[in-house]
Amino acid sequence: MEKRIFIIEYQKGSDKGFDGFRPDSKPILMAIRETTTLEREIVFYRPNKKYELLEYLKENAYAVISRINPGNLKEVDEYFQFLKALSNVGVEVHTHPDVMINLDFKDILAKLKGTKLGDDDTYFYHTYTDFVSKFPTDLDKYGIRVLKTNYGSTGEGVYLVSKKEDGSIFTVEAVNNEKFYFDDITEFLHKFEANFEPDNENAAYFQGKAGFVGCRYLERIAEGEIRVLLVMDKLVSVVHKKPQEGEFSATLFSGAKYNYESPDDPKWKDVVKLTKDGLKDIKPYLSGQSYPLLWTMDYIMDYDKDGKDIYVLSEINCSCVGITTQMEFAKDVAKVFKKKFKK
Numbered sequence: 030m031e032k033r034i035f036i037i038e039y040q041k042g043s044d045k046g047f048d049g050f051r052p053d054s055k056p057i058l059m060a061i062r063e064t065t066t067l068e069r070e071i072v073f074y075r076p077n078k079k080y081e082l083l084e085y086l087k088e089n090a091y092a093v094i095s096r097i098n099p100g101n102l103k104e105v106d107e108y109f110q111f112l113k114a115l116s117n118v119g120v121e122v123h124t125h126p127d128v129m130i131n132l133d134f135k136d137i138l139a140k141l142k143g144t145k146l147g148d149d150d151t152y153f154y155h156t157y158t159d160f161v162s163k164f165p166t167d168l169d170k171y172g173i174r175v176l177k178t179n180y181g182s183t184g185e186g187v188y189l190v191s192k193k194e195d196g197s198i199f200t201v202e203a204v205n206n207e208k209f210y211f212d213d214i215t216e217f218l219h220k221f222e223a224n225f226e227p228d229n230e231n232a233a234y235f236q237g238k239a240g241f242v243g244c245r246y247l248e249r250i251a252e253g254e255i256r257v258l259l260v261m262d263k264l265v266s267v268v269h270k271k272p273q274e275g276e277f278s279a280t281l282f283s284g285a286k287y288n289y290e291s292p293d294d295p296k297w298k299d300v301v302k303l304t305k306d307g308l309k310d311i312k313p314y315l316s317g318q319s320y321p322l323l324w325t326m327d328y329i330m331d332y333d334k335d336g337k338d339i340y341v342l343s344e345i346n347c348s349c350v351g352i353t354t355q356m357e358f359a360k361d362v363a364k365v366f367k368k369k370f371k372k
């Protein structure tokens with residue numbers, strides 16, 4: 030039988046439609062059917078059946094599109110090894126785990142320092158010891174800082190930390206705008222220790238990945254986040270995500286508003302240029318693989334020293350970008366396979 034293209038989903042999760050699949054999976058496969066000769070299938074990844082699935086995919090898959098938010102998986106490292114095993118036998122894997130491990134984690138922000146995409150005031154605190162020795166000085170610089178857990182999504186583990194004149198500390202978590210108070214930096218550091226998980230020595234992929242990335246607080250988050258949506262190296266949309274009035278979080282769950290616009294709209298020309306030029310700085314982190322099939326670069330606005338608008342990269346998402354509200358992008362995804370499998 031001819032090789033086919035597979036979408037891999039997790040069997041559980043809050044991202045499912047009425048039929049148990051992600052609402053954007055079937056539209057992506059339909060678009061592939063319309064443009065290519067590839068046969069299509071959706072499978073579920075079950076950790077206790079992974080060897081059987083691996084054999085099945087090795088035998089039948091030309092390509093797999095992973096549509097699992099690794100945040101939903103307990104055994105992420107295992108799942109990455111599973112994808113790697115497929116790639117090793119020649120199956121095309123989207124997004125390749127070597128790429129996800131580099132781009133989907135917040136430490137990419139520290140790695141991009143020195144390029145146009147990176148902000149120099151970014152630092153990756155890999156260990157709690159490092160955090161205790163460096164964070165208090167970093168916080169004192171502006172009295173306010175953002176901490177992001179290296180691997181998180183939807184605002185979980187992203188904290189706005191500020192120091193008041195009396196030395197007390199105030200934090201807001203982006204997931205739900207939940208607020209906490211601490212008497213002083215010592216109490217804050219002490220309570221924050223629990224957020225640092227030790228490295229798992231058996232992990233193949235996740236070595237050196239525990240920790241938090243510290244970023245400059247960008248007050249223009251009040252104007253929203255600018256999301257550039259890409260299919261491989263092609264920009265397909267610019268999404269303006271605006272937080273609720275007076276709030277910090279621009280995640281959809283927290284009530285932020287999303288507007289989809291064309292990358293050809295002149296108002297986005299600077300961020301489009303920054304993204305296109307920035308692709309070459311991202312390339313070294315692809316480990317020889319292609320750019321992700323469907324991915325995003327999120328920016329927050331700031332002013333440069335002359336008061337001109339600039340865009341600061343705030344995260345990259347490439348593990349499982351949802352297009353449920355914008356199904357027309359399924360066509361762009363399908364086009365990627367058209368070259369080889371044109372109808």
Ligand SMILES: Nc1ncnc2c1ncn2[C@@H]1O[C@H](COP(=O)(O)OP(=O)(O)O)[C@@H](O)[C@H]1O
Pocket residue numbers: 175177181182183184185187203244245246247248250254272277278279280327329343344
């Ligand atoms: N440097 C920053 N300055 C101000 N707000 C920020 C900053 N970084 C993130 N945020 C806010 O926190 C939210 C979550 O952070 P983000 O980096 O997007 O992580 P994730 O979406 O993976 O949880 C953003 O949507 C934004 O509202």
Ligand SMILES: [Mg+2]
Pocket residue numbers: 183184327344
């Ligand atoms: Mg985000």
